[in-house]
Amino acid sequence: MFQEISEKFDGIFKRLRGHGKxxxxxxxxxxxxxxxxxxxxxxNYKVVKQFIASVEKKAVGQDVLKSITPGxxxxxxxxxxxxxxxxxxxxxxxxxxxxxxTIMLVGLQGSGKTTTAGKLATFIQxxxxxxxxxxADVYRPAAVEQLRIVGREIDTMVYSDEGKDVVKIxxxxxxxxxxxxxxxxxxxxxxxxxxxxxxxxxxxxxKSELHPEEILFVADGMTGQDAVNTAKVFTEALDFTGVILTxxxxxxxxxxxxxxxxxxxxxxxxxxxxxxxxxIEVFHPARMASRxxxxxxxxxxxxxxxxxxxxxxxxxxxxKMMRDRxxxxxxxxxxxxxxxxxxxxxxLSMLPGNQKALKNMQVDENALVQTEAIINxxxxxERMKPHIINGxxxxxxxxxxxxxxxxxxxxxxxxxxxxxxLKRMKKGRGMSMPFGL
Amino acid sequence: xxxxxxxxQQGLSKTRTGLVKGIGRILKSSSRIDENTLDEIEELLILxxxxxxxxxxxxxxxxxxxxxxxxxxxxxxxNLFKAILAxxxxxxxxxxxxxxxxxxxxxxxxxxxxxxxxxxxxxGKLAGRxxxxxxxxxxxxxxTFRAAATEQLSIWGERVRSDIIxxxxxxxxxxxxxxxxxxxxxxxxxxxxxxxxxxxxxxxxxxQELQKIHRVLDKAMPGAPHEILLVIDANTGQNGLAxxxxxxxxxxVTGIILTKLDGTAKGGIVFSIQKQLxxxxxxxGIGEKPDDLQRFDPGEFVEALFQ
Numbered sequence: 001m002f003q004e005i006s007e008k009f010d011g012i013f014k015r016l017r018g019h020g021k022x023x024x025x026x027x028x029x030x031x032x033x034x035x036x037x038x039x040x041x042x043x044n045y046k047v048v049k050q051f052i053a054s055v056e057k058k059a060v061g062q063d064v065l066k067s068i069t070p071g072x073x074x075x076x077x078x079x080x081x082x083x084x085x086x087x088x089x090x091x092x093x094x095x096x097x098x099x100x101x102t103i104m105l106v107g108l109q110g111s112g113k114t115t116t117a118g119k120l121a122t123f124i125q126x127x128x129x130x131x132x133x134x135x136a137d138v139y140r141p142a143a144v145e146q147l148r149i150v151g152r153e154i155d156t157m158v159y160s161d162e163g164k165d166v167v168k169i170x171x172x173x174x175x176x177x178x179x180x181x182x183x184x185x186x187x188x189x190x191x192x193x194x195x196x197x198x199x200x201x202x203x204x205x206x207k208s209e210l211h212p213e214e215i216l217f218v219a220d221g222m223t224g225q226d227a228v229n230t231a232k233v234f235t236e237a238l239d240f241t242g243v244i245l246t247x248x249x250x251x252x253x254x255x256x257x258x259x260x261x262x263x264x265x266x267x268x269x270x271x272x273x274x275x276x277x278x279x280i281e282v283f284h285p286a287r288m289a290s291r292x293x294x295x296x297x298x299x300x301x302x303x304x305x306x307x308x309x310x311x312x313x314x315x316x317x318x319x320k321m322m323r324d325r326x327x328x329x330x331x332x333x334x335x336x337x338x339x340x341x342x343x344x345x346x347x348l349s350m351l352p353g354n355q356k357a358l359k360n361m362q363v364d365e366n367a368l369v370q371t372e373a374i375i376n377x378x379x380x381x382e383r384m385k386p387h388i389i390n391g392x393x394x395x396x397x398x399x400x401x402x403x404x405x406x407x408x409x410x411x412x413x414x415x416x417x418x419x420x421x422l423k424r425m426k427k428g429r430g431m432s433m434p435f436g437l
Numbered sequence: 438x439x440x441x442x443x444x445x446q447q448g449l450s451k452t453r454t455g456l457v458k459g460i461g462r463i464l465k466s467s468s469r470i471d472e473n474t475l476d477e478i479e480e481l482l483i484l485x486x487x488x489x490x491x492x493x494x495x496x497x498x499x500x501x502x503x504x505x506x507x508x509x510x511x512x513x514x515x516n517l518f519k520a521i522l523a524x525x526x527x528x529x530x531x532x533x534x535x536x537x538x539x540x541x542x543x544x545x546x547x548x549x550x551x552x553x554x555x556x557x558x559x560x561g562k563l564a565g566r567x568x569x570x571x572x573x574x575x576x577x578x579x580x581t582f583r584a585a586a587t588e589q590l591s592i593w594g595e596r597v598r599s600d601i602i603x604x605x606x607x608x609x610x611x612x613x614x615x616x617x618x619x620x621x622x623x624x625x626x627x628x629x630x631x632x633x634x635x636x637x638x639x640x641x642x643x644x645q646e647l648q649k650i651h652r653v654l655d656k657a658m659p660g661a662p663h664e665i666l667l668v669i670d671a672n673t674g675q676n677g678l679a680x681x682x683x684x685x686x687x688x689x690v691t692g693i694i695l696t697k698l699d700g701t702a703k704g705g706i707v708f709s710i711q712k713q714l715x716x717x718x719x720x721x722g723i724g725e726k727p728d729d730l731q732r733f734d735p736g737e738f739v740e741a742l743f744q
Contacts, residue, residue: 038577042674047482059518110670110695114584141592146585194657220553224486224674227700247552250637252676275582299625343585 005253009078009293017072027059027074030427034078044228047085047149047262047384051432055081069232079289083259086285091242091267093124094213095184098130098337100177102185102210106203106238107218109191111245114143116218117188118150119280120244123270124184125156132182135160136206137190147188147417154277158411166190166202167209174210184334194233203238215240216269219260222252235264246272249279256290326422331415332375335368373401374411386412475500485703491712495521519739525708526718526735538604543575543621545654545661547742549647549688550668551680552635553623553694557586559668559722560594560632562730565693568597572627577617578603578652579610580634590632597727600624610634610646611653618657631662638683651688666719668694671704681710695733696722 012033019026031052038048058081059074095101103120107115114137121131133151135158137143144160151158157180159173169280171189177185189206192199207215217240219227234240243264245257248271261268268283373385377400382389389397389412475496482492485529499514522566546563548556559581562645564574576599580586587603590628594601597697602617614631621629633650654661667690669677696723707718 039489040675042486044678045480108672108700111553112553140589142585142588145588148585195700203530220670220672222551222670222674222676222680223672224677224702224706225484226486226672227674230672234469249639250551250676251639252674257673313660320598359702394584426615 005037005041006293006391008040009034013075013293016074017069019071022070022074024060027056030074031056031059038255038258041068041253042222042224042227042259044225044255044259044263047228047259051081051085051258073288075293077211079293082258082293083286083289085262086283086288087261087267088285090282091269092282092286093269094128094241096213098213099183100174100185101183102174102187102212103214103216104187104189104203104206105191105216105218105244106234106240107191108220109140109218111191111218113137113218114146114150114188114273115277116246116270116280117147117186118154118156118277119153119272120216120270121156121186122154123185123280125145130182131156131184131186132177132180133158134170134185134187136166136170138162138164138166138169139190143188143190147334150277154180167205170206170210178306185210194230194237195213200233207238214242216242216244217260217264217266218244218246219256221245221248221254221256222250222269223256225386227256228259231260231266233266235266235360237397240264242267242269244270244272245283246269249273252422276290318349326419328375328378328386328415329380331418332372332383335372339368342370352397370401370403370407371411374398374403374408386415439734442527450452457660478582482705486674486677487703487705488678488709491525491709494712495525495708498714520645521707523735523739526711526739539572539627541663543618543626543658544663545618545621545629545631545658546664546666546670547633547651547654547662547668547688548694549684550635550692551634551637552583552670554635554670554673555694555722556580556635557589557632558725559598559666559694559696559720559730560590560630562704562722562727563666563720564599564628564630565597565727566642566730567628568599573625574599574628574630575617575621575624575626576601577613577629577631579617579631581606581608581613582634583609586632586634600626611650614650615653615657618654618661633709638680638687644687647688659682665689665691666694666697667716668701669706669710671695671697671706672700672702673706675709677706678709678713681714681716685714690716692717692719692732694718694720694722699723699729729744 012030016022016026016030034055035048035052039045042416043051055077058077093103105117105120106115106253117133121133124131133147133156135144135147137147142162144162148158148160152204159169159176159263161169161172163253167190170185172189177183187206187210189203190199192203194200206212215238217231217234219231223230231243243260243266245254245260245268248254257268260266268285271281271283273279273281377397382393382397389408394405394412398408401408452630458572468569478499479496481615482495482503483489487495502517503514516610548560552557560576564576567574574597576590576594578587578590580590581604584606587606591601591603593599602613602620604613604616610633617629618633620626631650631654633647633674636647638644651662651665667681667684669680673680680691681690693707693710693716695707695718698704704721710716711718717733721731721733721738723729723731
């Protein structure tokens with residue numbers, strides 16, 4: 001996500017830093033490049049115009065040009081303006097005391113409402129709520145069936161009643177939720193064009209009948225300039241409360257994120273970043289600005305690690321390492337912990353520094369799978385005492401895991417290296433969990 | 438022909454309102470083109486998702502002609518710009534009508550694209566088109582990943598009276614494709630349309646899966662798929678180019694279906710795709726009804742834009 005855009009900013013910033021002194025001409029040249037990058041990233045034309053004007057105005061101020069690091073100053077201005085564009089602070093979901101609270105998902109066809117409904121349900125379930133998914137798309141073929149399947153996959157009840165008026169279905173879902181102690185309704189409405197008055201009217205009726213706490217506009221992160229028009233009409237009709245940007249795991253440069261916020265003034269609340277139901281991220285404007293500019297997002301990385309790594313297990317593992325009893329079983333467990341953080345490429349993209357180096361280092365998720373398979377093909381004894389793995393055992397393990405003996409050898413060598421490293425670390429304590437791959 | 442043309446115009450009416458009325462307004466408000474006018478044209482093109490590079494290219498051409506002194510009134514600018522746009526679209530489009538070049542049986546069409554662009558809906562409409570022309574169509578539900586994708590295609594199959602080959606959710610899409618080819622042969626179907634799962638072009642494992650489907654198709658019937666249609670949402674911004682490029686590199690693309698042109702999105706990315714990748718747009722989607730899939734014709738497209 002945002003990789004291309006951050007690479008380009010990287011280049012612009014390098015040039016900016018390269019100047020000992022900045023003239024107005026340098027700045028306006030840089031601004032032209034920034035304009036180009038933003039337009040190529042699908043940021044709305046008018047939003048770009050305002051953005052450039054406002055950065056330029058601040059950047060040609062006397063303080064900046066006279067400071068010791070003028071380039072750095074300009075970069076900071078761009079960063080701050082970008083963060084400002086995306087909203088000042090993170091805006092959480094709001095719930096009232098009303099039971100059930102109601103979240104309505106709206107948007108164009110194909111923006112990803114149904115998948116997002118599943119993700120949102122997963123998200124609030126983790127926060128201890130009990131959602132009820134409501135199938136309010138009675139138009140698209142098999143849409144209701146799709147939501148039912150989603151519900152089954154994430155263990156969440158789905159309320160559906162085909163062939164009825166949508167408002168009626170939702171009202172009934174409300175009473176159903178009360179009876180069955182569901183505290184949140186997530187309403188999956190049909191995708192519709194903003195120019196379709198009848199369909200927009202339906203949303204309006206839903207809103208006035210249900211009084212939802214949240215109306216979230218689900219927008220495809222790959223949308224171009226028209227994102228602004230669509231969002232504007234939806235917010236004029238419904239005054240929605242927030243935005244969810246989907247498909248942000250592609251290489252779309254996410255300009256829609258900047259424009260929708262700028263034009264509607266409504267906060268972006270979540271990003272959809274994958275096909276699995278837990279692949280939804282809370283949107284943090286400042287962190288996202290850093291990520292776009294290639295400054296990394298260490299805060300999110302640490303949070304992600306905290307979320308997915310079992311603290312107790314990690315502590316145990318560290319103890320074992322220190323006591324020199326680090327076995328292949330432990331190594332395997334460590335791999336599982338890392339895997340839980342999501343695709344390695346995503347994890348790496350949060351690190352600050354040169355994105356290009358990381359990009360070229362095509363992370364091979366398959367290597368992880370292979371390592372797992374090899375360890376899985378060992379007996380428990382072999383995992384505890386790797387030194388007993390002789391030639392014939394190696395052959396068997398390779399055969400069992402569908403790899404070659406060389407692959408088994410490589411893993412065993414790596415493991416021995418790790419053990420040696422750990423021995424050395426024991427002397428100089430304090431370091432934890434090497435990412436031993 | 439005329440009827441088709443009217444329908445296209447209806448579908449594109451909003452596109453027209455945005456792009457062309459805007460240009461018309463600009464051109465009428467000043468009797469000469471100056472830099473301001475060109476700036477405004479640039480804004481309009483960019484707002485239509487034409488993209489900065491292509492926009493600059495188009496404006497450069499307009500400017501050259503202007504310098505040459507060929508233009509002296511707004512109507513000529515209008516015509517000239519129209520000609521430039523049509524030429525851009527024409528230069529890469531082969532004159533072949535895919536609906537007339539069916540010389541194998543079954544003629545296998547694979548439909549691919551990122552998530553949510555409207556693959557399944559387009560396939561339903563495409564099957565309807567072929568059925569109307571008395572071709573016997575078989576559908577293959579090779580999207581075994583997305584929840585209820587198969588059901589969705591089944592409903593379309595019933596609507597347009599086409600048989601469908603399917604498997605259980607999570608099944609191997611390549612196996613479905615293979616079975617479908619054999620079934621198409623056995624049942625003497627003229628056309629087989631394969632619905633693949635939506636996939637982001639950046640996911641290398643999913644792109645490999647797609648390559649595998651195509652390999653298996655070729656095995657089941659050498660030369661298949663005969664057509665590979667990439668579905669692009671008209672709302673897509675500059676990423677559309679990356680999508681088209683990556684899918685092209687992975688499996689090759691013989692044509693594009695540009696969907697959702699009935700909204701306010703302009704689909705301007707088509708200009709960049711044609712200019713850079715030379716892949717023709719073959720169909721446009723302009724609604725949710727079975728007959729809302731139209732042949733794309735560059736001449737008509739541009740002509741309709743300027744009505």
